Amino acid sequence: MSEPDNRQEAAMSESDVGRDGVRGARPGREAVTGARAGRRGGRRGRGERPMVPEAEFSSYYGTPVLNKPTWKPLDIAGYLYLGGLAGASSLLAAGGMLTGRPGLAAPARLGAAGAISLSLAALVHDLGRPARFLNMLRVFKPTSPMSVGSWLLVGYAPLALTAAATEVAGRYRLLGSAATLASAVLGPAVATYTAVLLSDTAVPSWHEGYRELPFVFAGSAATAASGLALAAAPPGQAGPARRLAVLGAALELGAFRAMKRRMGLAAEPFDRGGPRVLLRVSELLTAGGAALAVSRGRDRRLAVAAGAALLTGSAALRFGVFHAGVASAEDPRYTVVPQRERLARDG
Amino acid sequence: MRDAEDRHGNALYGPQPDVSGASGYPDAPPRVGFFTDTSVCIGCKACEVACKEWNAIPEDGLELTGMSYDNTRGLGADTWRHVAFIEQRKPLGGQEPGVAHDDVDVFAAASRLGTDTSSPGPVPAPAPAQAPDPRISPVSPDGRTELRWLMSSDVCKHCTHAACLDVCPTGALFRTEFGTVVVQEDVCNGCGYCVPACPYGVIDQREEDGRVWKCTLCYDRLGAGMEPACAKSCPTESIQFGPLEELRERARGRVAQLHAAGVTDARLYGDSPDDGVGGAGAFFLLLDEPEVYGLPPDPVVTTRDLPGMWRHAAVAAVSLAALALGSFARRPR
Ligand code: SF4
Ligand code: SF4
Ligand code: SF4
Numbered sequence: 158m159s160e161p162d163n164r165q166e167a168a169m170s171e172s173d174v175g176r177d178g179v180r181g182a183r184p185g186r187e188a189v190t191g192a193r194a195g196r197r198g199g200r201r202g203r204g205e206r207p208m209v210p211e212a213e214f215s216s217y218y219g220t221p222v223l224n225k226p227t228w229k230p231l232d233i234a235g236y237l238y239l240g241g242l243a244g245a246s247s248l249l250a251a252g253g254m255l256t257g258r259p260g261l262a263a264p265a266r267l268g269a270a271g272a273i274s275l276s277l278a279a280l281v282h283d284l285g286r287p288a289r290f291l292n293m294l295r296v297f298k299p300t301s302p303m304s305v306g307s308w309l310l311v312g313y314a315p316l317a318l319t320a321a322a323t324e325v326a327g328r329y330r331l332l333g334s335a336a337t338l339a340s341a342v343l344g345p346a347v348a349t350y351t352a353v354l355l356s357d358t359a360v361p362s363w364h365e366g367y368r369e370l371p372f373v374f375a376g377s378a379a380t381a382a383s384g385l386a387l388a389a390a391p392p393g394q395a396g397p398a399r400r401l402a403v404l405g406a407a408l409e410l411g412a413f414r415a416m417k418r419r420m421g422l423a424a425e426p427f428d429r430g431g432p433r434v435l436l437r438v439s440e441l442l443t444a445g446g447a448a449l450a451v452s453r454g455r456d457r458r459l460a461v462a463a464g465a466a467l468l469t470g471s472a473a474l475r476f477g478v479f480h481a482g483v484a485s486a487e488d489p490r491y492t493v494v495p496q497r498e499r500l501a502r503d504g
Numbered sequence: 505m506r507d508a509e510d511r512h513g514n515a516l517y518g519p520q521p522d523v524s525g526a527s528g529y530p531d532a533p534p535r536v537g538f539f540t541d542t543s544v545c546i547g548c549k550a551c552e553v554a555c556k557e558w559n560a561i562p563e564d565g566l567e568l569t570g571m572s573y574d575n576t577r578g579l580g581a582d583t584w585r586h587v588a589f590i591e592q593r594k595p596l597g598g599q600e601p602g603v604a605h606d607d608v609d610v611f612a613a614a615s616r617l618g619t620d621t622s623s624p625g626p627v628p629a630p631a632p633a634q635a636p637d638p639r640i641s642p643v644s645p646d647g648r649t650e651l652r653w654l655m656s657s658d659v660c661k662h663c664t665h666a667a668c669l670d671v672c673p674t675g676a677l678f679r680t681e682f683g684t685v686v687v688q689e690d691v692c693n694g695c696g697y698c699v700p701a702c703p704y705g706v707i708d709q710r711e712e713d714g715r716v717w718k719c720t721l722c723y724d725r726l727g728a729g730m731e732p733a734c735a736k737s738c739p740t741e742s743i744q745f746g747p748l749e750e751l752r753e754r755a756r757g758r759v760a761q762l763h764a765a766g767v768t769d770a771r772l773y774g775d776s777p778d779d780g781v782g783g784a785g786a787f788f789l790l791l792d793e794p795e796v797y798g799l800p801p802d803p804v805v806t807t808r809d810l811p812g813m814w815r816h817a818a819v820a821a822v823s824l825a826a827l828a829l830g831s832f833a834r835r836p837r
Contacts, residue, residue, distance in 0.1 A: 214795075215793060215795050215796050216795055216796075216798065217578075217588060217590070217795070217796065217797060217798030218569075218571045218572065218574075220577060220578055220798055221578075221705060222704070222705050222795070222798060222799070222800050223700065223702070223703070223704075223705040224578075224579075224580065224699050224700070224702065224705040224706070224707065224708045225699075225700065226696065226699060226700040227696040227699050227708070227709040228696055244824075245824060245828070248824070248825060248828035249828065252828055252829075252831070252832040255832075256832055283695075283696070284693050284694050284695055284696075284714070285692075285693065285694015285695075285696065285709055285713070285714025285715050285716075286692070286693045286694045286714045286715060287693075289674075289691075289692075289693035289694075290693060292674040292676070292691055292692075292693045293673050293674060293693065293695070295674055295675050295691070296673075296674065296675040298670075298672075298673065298675070299814075300516070300670040300671065300807055300810060301670065301671045301672060301673045301697070302671070302810075302813075303671065303673035303695060303697050304673035304674075307673060341825075345820075345821035345822070345824040345825045346817075346821050348821070348824055349817045349818075349820040349821045349824065350817055350821075352813075352816075352817055352820070353810075353813045353814060353817045356806075356809075356813050357671055357701065357806050357807060357809075357810055357813060358667075358671075358697075358700040358701045358806055359667065359700060359701060359702060359703040359803070359806050360700045363700075364806055364809070367809055367812065367813045367816065368812070368816050369816075370816075371813075371816050371817040371819075371820030371821070372816075372820045372823065374820070375820040375821065375823055375824040375827075376824075378824060379824060379827055379828070383831075396831075397828075397831040397832045398831070400830070400831035401827060401828060401831040404827045404830060404831060405827060408823065408827065482700075486700060489795070489798075492800055493795045493800065493801060496800055496801045496802040496803070497795075497801055497802070499802055500801060500802045
């Protein structure tokens with residue numbers, strides 16, 4: 158059936174594939190580009206692979222290599238933010254409860270419950286098929302941060318809601334305390350797993366920062382939760398929130414710096430366009446809010462201002478990181494150049 | 505990265521000779537895939553059309569990109585095969601059309617049409633012994649053409665380590681007994697996680713539908729013992745379907761053949777089980793760097809680093825708890 162001639166065989170191959178492979182495939186695929194003109198026979202006939210990595214960057218008409226995330230920014234960046242706020246608030250709630258600061262524990266409990274409810278709503282709203290949300294619980298897959306996160310939320314949300322409900326009802330104190338403590342155990346995971354959610358993608362500006370991003374999010378969660386507590390708790394009981402604001406801000410800003418230093422080219426989208434503005438604003442609000450909280454946090458009105466600044470700063474950070482990632486997926490440069498460099502380095 | 509490989513028994517990264525077996529099929533048929541030999545692609549888009557028809561993929565807009573003959577742009581929810589067109593001011597090493605029918609009198613041949621049953625058309629020209637007519641082949645003094653077209657039919661790579669599958673929280677994406685990666689549309693809830701996870705930009709969400717879609721490697725046809733629609737329709741057999749091992753061997757031979765013919769640009773892409781995705785189930789013979797075709801030059805499955813990600817997140821979670829502890833511990837009441 159096969160002819161050595163490079164004239165193409167009639168195209169329709171009649172091969173069959175079964176469970177044991179392909180039968181009857183016709184090897185009519187021997188056309189050699191230009192082989193017909195044998196006039197340079199063997200002139201360049203060395204069989205080496207001419208693959209010297211090029212430093213220059215090329216792409217397919219500038220189109221992206223990746224398909225950019227289809228997540229809606231408000232839903233998913235909001236989800237990251239609210240998850241952090243909830244998780245760290247549970248820590249403040251438990252701490253307030255254990256150290257006799259009911260004025261701190263109460264808003265923290267309510268904040269955790271409210272934030273986690275909203276974040277679940279955002280998550281469901283973002284689904285292409287919201288009615289199939291429960292399919293998230295079909296399987297448990299450690300390789301899928303979203304699966305792990307779904308199960309985490311299934312454990313955490315009822316605890317946070319119970320803690321808040323007993324707070325409002327003013328009854329079942331024991332149940333409320335147990336739920337508060339349990340939610341504080343899961344809270345830090347709720348606040349940081351979202352970093353893995355972003356990093357476990359091919360999006361350069363999310364993936365390359367996978368070492369530091371959980372710390373950025375942990376710090377950002379701490380500032381958000383302390384912001385809420387500062388705004389809502391009586392200054393006399395908000396001491397831990399003020400200190401947490403400073404510690405969280407330091408962790409967030411420090412980890413972000415370290416992350417950008419390590420990321421190389423993939424850090425660039427953080428310093429361009431919209432994400433740059435968001436992250437700059439976030440930095441100012443977070444640092445300013447934390448500074449205001451420790452210095453003047455005993456003044457009720459300034460504490461509210463500091464709290465608002467911290468809450469906004471944390472939100473701006475999540476939106477900035479989200480949009481920077483999308484921008485890095487939209488430009489083939491961030492995909493191609495680091496991979497080229499890696500090839501040149503590792504051979 | 506070697507240690508990661510050892511620790512996880514190649515579940516996330518590295519060569520995996522038995523993908524179906526590792527996914528729980530004890531007596532799986534050989535893994536199948538595509539070898540797309542772009543050197544014989546003529547850009548007819550038969551594969552694109554066949555795929556759309558067979559899979560009843562909805563029409564997704566008739567737009568002119570203005571950049572080339574490619575108005576499809578790239579793979580997505582409604583494009584599971586995509587033919588890239590690249591026009592380059594670059595000589596194609598050794599290219600020679602070889603179809604200059606200079607010595608054929610077409611009028612004489614036409615007048616014989618229908619009268620001579622043994623010769624319904626012009627007889628194929630014998631291989632030209634000397635340089636072809638410069639009017640037909642714009643050859644520069646060194647014997648190379650000045651312009652070349654690269655055409656390549658892209659498709660889901662059906663990765664050995666498929667990020668889309670790894671990150672799918674519902675289990676909608678699964679590994680078939682043929683070693684391919686398929687979305688179950690009755691399970692997918694449109695969470696969209698697989699979309700940014702794919703290092704090749706293959707899978708995407710269909711807006712009006714909410715779910716994600718991509719090449720199934722014609723799972724329905726494979727089950728019935730047929731070859732995929734795109735391969736079936738390819739008139740030049742640029743798209744070759746078969747057991748992966750066989751295709752890899754054939755591809756190596758093809759590269760050697762092209763190199764010997766002076767097409768030194770020819771190289772394989774995605775064929776090696778040692779690459780970042782453990783080897784692609786659909787691999788390619790390219791005539792330029794992968795990125796020229798819109799392919800990533802060195803893709804790595806994102807879940808290679810997942811153990812490290814979880815470790816860092818765990819330490820970060822503990823740090824957050826420690827910060828909280830510190831904020832309370834400093835001034836107990
Ligand atoms: S190419 Fe992308 S969509 Fe296809 S199997 Fe690999 S990761 Fe999944
Ligand atoms: S969009 Fe569908 S296929 Fe993709 S990860 Fe989510 S559930 Fe899985
Ligand atoms: S294998 Fe089937 S689904 Fe995949 S590109 Fe070819 S025709 Fe389309």
